[in-house]
Amino acid sequence: MKxxxxxxxxxxxxxxxxxRRQSDVVAxxxxxxxxxxxxxxxxxxxxxxxxxxxxxxxxxxxxxSSMLSLNRLFSSDYADxxxxxxxxxxxxxxxxxxxxxxxxxxVAGLPLVILAPILGLQFDMGAKDIGILVLSLILGTPLLxxxxxxxxxxxxxxxxxxxxxxxxxxxLYIPVLIFGAGAVTASVxxxxxxxxxxxxxxxxxxxxxxxxxxxAVALRISLE
Amino acid sequence: MLKVxxxxxxxxxxxxxxxxxxxxxxxxxxxxxxxxxTGKTSLLRIISGLSTQETGKVLWNxxxxxxxxxxxxxxxxxxxxxxxxxxxxxxxxxxxxxxxLNGVNVDIKRLGEALEVVGLARRKNLPAxxxxxxxxxxxxxxxxxxxxxxxxxxxEPFNALDVQANKLLEERLDQHxxxxxxxxxxxxxxxxxxxxxxxxxxxxx
Numbered sequence: 359m360k361x362x363x364x365x366x367x368x369x370x371x372x373x374x375x376x377x378r379r380q381s382d383v384v385a386x387x388x389x390x391x392x393x394x395x396x397x398x399x400x401x402x403x404x405x406x407x408x409x410x411x412x413x414x415x416x417x418x419x420x421x422x423s424s425m426l427s428l429n430r431l432f433s434s435d436y437a438d439x440x441x442x443x444x445x446x447x448x449x450x451x452x453x454x455x456x457x458x459x460x461x462x463x464x465v466a467g468l469p470l471v472i473l474a475p476i477l478g479l480q481f482d483m484g485a486k487d488i489g490i491l492v493l494s495l496i497l498g499t500p501l502l503x504x505x506x507x508x509x510x511x512x513x514x515x516x517x518x519x520x521x522x523x524x525x526x527x528x529x530l531y532i533p534v535l536i537f538g539a540g541a542v543t544a545s546v547x548x549x550x551x552x553x554x555x556x557x558x559x560x561x562x563x564x565x566x567x568x569x570x571x572x573x574a575v576a577l578r579i580s581l582e
Numbered sequence: 583m584l585k586v587x588x589x590x591x592x593x594x595x596x597x598x599x600x601x602x603x604x605x606x607x608x609x610x611x612x613x614x615x616x617x618x619x620t621g622k623t624s625l626l627r628i629i630s631g632l633s634t635q636e637t638g639k640v641l642w643n644x645x646x647x648x649x650x651x652x653x654x655x656x657x658x659x660x661x662x663x664x665x666x667x668x669x670x671x672x673x674x675x676x677x678x679x680x681x682x683l684n685g686v687n688v689d690i691k692r693l694g695e696a697l698e699v700v701g702l703a704r705r706k707n708l709p710a711x712x713x714x715x716x717x718x719x720x721x722x723x724x725x726x727x728x729x730x731x732x733x734x735x736x737x738e739p740f741n742a743l744d745v746q747a748n749k750l751l752e753e754r755l756d757q758h759x760x761x762x763x764x765x766x767x768x769x770x771x772x773x774x775x776x777x778x779x780x781x782x783x784x785x786x787x
Binding site for chain 2: 360364367368370371374375378379438439440442443444445446447448449450483581582
């Protein structure tokens with residue numbers, strides 16, 4: 359089918375481009391690992407303390423490293439003129455952005471999910487808690503990419519966009535953080551994480567439906 | 583057929599054009615002229631649907647392009663100032679992706695032929711970052727040999743091209759017009775094609 363072919367070509371392109379610039383991907387992951395590892399060094403490593411801060415620290419670091427890569431989502435396509443061509447692809451811009459956001463999650467979100475169990479071990483989490491951590495990140499990191507895409511589309515072409523992006527996007531990340539870290543904390547304390555996880559899943563559903571649309575509107579405004 | 587009706591265009595506080603009218607029929611080429619800053623690129627961006635005008639309409643087959651965006655886009659090739667080439671992809675990958683994104687599936691043989699025509703066949707597996715400005719321009723124009731669409735909107739297509747490539751593009755334009763294609767372009771020199779097909783439009787208040 360024609361539409362599927364176009365979307366596939368876009369996904370292939372974005373992932374291939376990220377693979378050709380592996381240093382960017384690796385730098386974000388390195389940031390994630392280092393940021394998480396700094397906390398035990400700074401505040402001591404008593405087991406009770408580790409249990410208390412572990413979920414929050416891992417989630418905050420995931421949030422920040424996902425934000426680091428947001429700038430790349432549109433800015434390089436904008437700089438070389440390929441973004442114009444994407445706007446002229448005979449297909450709704452919302453769909454195109456949904457694919458771009460998905461590609462961003464594969465290169466910037468999925469690696470965080472894969473690395474998280476190792477960092478969980480660092481904080482002395484049990485197997486079950488690590489499972490919940492991974493699950494909460496699987497549901498939460500796509501949401502970070504979706505929300506971030508709206509911000510990235512809005513700041514496109516602005517000077518000093520990076521800081522502005524953080525100011526725009528971080529407040530919107532707060533609910534994801536609360537319920538994401540909340541699910542893991544609940545699990546660590548022996549409470550059922552189900553409620554928090556369901557809420558992130560609900561937010562993710564909303565995000566998948568509305569965020570690409572909002573990003574498409576923002577992008578058209580930025581490119582006027 | 584493309585019609586521009588009573589177009590008004592502003593950039594910031596300055597008025598670039600008001601009550602601008604133009605129509606483009608099959609087999610016709612419009613050469614937009616005007617000094618720097620008279621709004622040639624702005625006009626092309628409006629006509630291609632990338633920017634919006636203050637007032638006025640752009641009609642494709644008598645339908646406003648804003649209401650039939652996807653149908654219009656599938657009839658259009660726009661090549662802007664920037665060549666829209668990804669430095670990290672190879673020459674061949676760049677061409678393949680730009681065609682696939684527009685729903686055109688071409689076999690590898692025809693891709694090779696088009697690259698041969700624009701003189702990039704020997705560089706097809708090199709990353710695009712090693713290309714010179716002229717070669718980048720040739721690569722972005724290669725699409726014109728592979729993608730059959732009636733309306734071409736070209737912003738300074740002759741920029742950075744050498745004499746031989748200039749001639750090549752003029753020949754391709756001629757072919758396109760003879761097979762009742764349409765083209766609107768900006769350029770600092772008048773394209774050397776059949777004068778009957780060429781219409782000059784000057785911008786600037």
